Amino acid sequence: MKRFVEVEQWLKTHGIRLTDQRRLVVRRAVAYLHFTAEELVKDVQEFDPSVARGTVYRTLAMLQQAGMVEKHDFRYGPPNYEVTFAKAHHDHLMCLHCGEIIEFQEPRWERLQDEVATRYKYQLLTHTHKLYGLCAACQGAGDKRLAKPPHLHVEEMVA
Amino acid sequence: MKRFVEVEQWLKTHGIRLTDQRRLVVRRAVAYLHFTAEELVKDVQEFDPSVARGTVYRTLAMLQQAGMVEKHDFRYGPPNYEVTFAKAHHDHLMCLHCGEIIEFQEPRWERLQDEVATRYKYQLLTHTHKLYGLCAACQGAGDKRLAKPPHLHVEEMVA
DNA sequence: TGTTAGTTGAGACTGAGTCTCAAGTAAGAT
DNA sequence: ATCTTACTTGAGACTCAGTCTCAACTAACA
Numbered sequence: 001m002k003r004f005v006e007v008e009q010w011l012k013t014h015g016i017r018l019t020d021q022r023r024l025v026v027r028r029a030v031a032y033l034h035f036t037a038e039e040l041v042k043d044v045q046e047f048d049p050s051v052a053r054g055t056v057y058r059t060l061a062m063l064q065q066a067g068m069v070e071k072h073d074f075r076y077g078p079p080n081y082e083v084t085f086a087k088a089h090h091d092h093l094m095c096l097h098c099g100e101i102i103e104f105q106e107p108r109w110e111r112l113q114d115e116v117a118t119r120y121k122y123q124l125l126t127h128t129h130k131l132y133g134l135c136a137a138c139q140g141a142g143d144k145r146l147a148k149p150p151h152l153h154v155e156e157m158v159a
Numbered sequence: 160m161k162r163f164v165e166v167e168q169w170l171k172t173h174g175i176r177l178t179d180q181r182r183l184v185v186r187r188a189v190a191y192l193h194f195t196a197e198e199l200v201k202d203v204q205e206f207d208p209s210v211a212r213g214t215v216y217r218t219l220a221m222l223q224q225a226g227m228v229e230k231h232d233f234r235y236g237p238p239n240y241e242v243t244f245a246k247a248h249h250d251h252l253m254c255l256h257c258g259e260i261i262e263f264q265e266p267r268w269e270r271l272q273d274e275v276a277t278r279y280k281y282q283l284l285t286h287t288h289k290l291y292g293l294c295a296a297c298q299g300a301g302d303k304r305l306a307k308p309p310h311l312h313v314e315e316m317v318a
Numbered sequence: 319t320g321t322t323a324g325t326t327g328a329g330a331c332t333g334a335g336t337c338t339c340a341a342g343t344a345a346g347a348t
Numbered sequence: 349a350t351c352t353t354a355c356t357t358g359a360g361a362c363t364c365a366g367t368c369t370c371a372a373c374t375a376a377c378a
Contacts, residue, residue, distance in 0.1 A: 073232035121295035136280040211358045
């Protein structure tokens with residue numbers, strides 16, 4: 001089953017009203033790996049220019065609230081969103097030159113984290129762990145500065 | 160020797176002109192553990208209201224460039240700055256209720272990171288690792304939402 | 319097919335940060 | 349000590365991302 005169908009079902013069963021606008025936002029969001037709010041606004045408005053910015057932000061907040069979308073503050077540019085519904089926990093490795101984002105898992109970290117939390121008597125709720133560097137392809141390139149914002153990877157429109 | 164004296168010397172030896180404004184910004188910054196740009200602006204302007212916002216931002220950027228100040232995107236609110244000059248590398252643990260920030264070191268992480276970077280053929284440049292939870296004191300409190308922004312810890316003014 | 323509470327679009331508003339440029343000044347040269 | 353000049357500053361306009369308000373609209377249940 002397509003992911004957006006599951007997301008829509010989840011919304012329905014949780015008493016959240018399904019409007020055309022929300023459907024569109026969800027469908028466009030799941031087509032991306034990572035995206036910024038403004039990118040999603042533009043993308044959604046290409047399909048329906050009448051959808052307001054506020055609606056996209058509100059829907060995004062709602063999805064985040066529901067735990068289907070996560071917001072990441074990568075170090076450069078505005079925050080990045082990711083649809084995490086039915087996805088295993090992972091951390092991120094980002095190329096500072098081309099903006100590639102790799103998702104990886106490292107269970108040994110999770111254990112070390114618990115250890116640290118215990119050390120300081122903290123009840124751990126969440127964490128972010130991000131590595132920044134240069135991917136193999138960009139290590140040769142001359143200018144090592146961030147060339148473009150963290151991106152993107154669009155699948156086809158699933159309408 | 161006071162930290163700000165070292166910072167000022169460093170600036171001097173690197174051909175950066177020492178103005179009264181920069182001196183003030185540096186001195187106020189080293190009085191904090193963590194601070195936001197706007198907090199520093201207000202703080203600096205209490206000592207000299209004629210210092211412009213732009214000047215504080217510019218000085219902050221310069222110090223960051225020089226590697227004496229680090230910018231942290233904690234998950235809530237605007238970015239947090241920290242004077243890292245002559246400080247060992249560390250990561251952060253933050254209480255989501257009272258905003259306490261604990262700095263800790265965990266060398267085993269660094270090794271795991273190198274491993275991950277190698278796995279993906281990345282040249283690692285930097286990383287951020289932040290744990291969020293509830294400190295011992297706040298675990299009992301009723302409302303678990305973030306009560307106030309990441310803060311602060313002011314030492315006395317060193318003028 | 320009502321009814322109504324939840325949702326929307328439009329645009330004003332906010333907060334954080336950047337930019338511009340004329341005026342001011344630190345610090346090396348004289 | 350004073351000159352010179354490139355660097356720095358203050359003021360305020362500007363930008364960008366995100367939030368808020370409110371009248372008009374609509375999904376979904378009765």
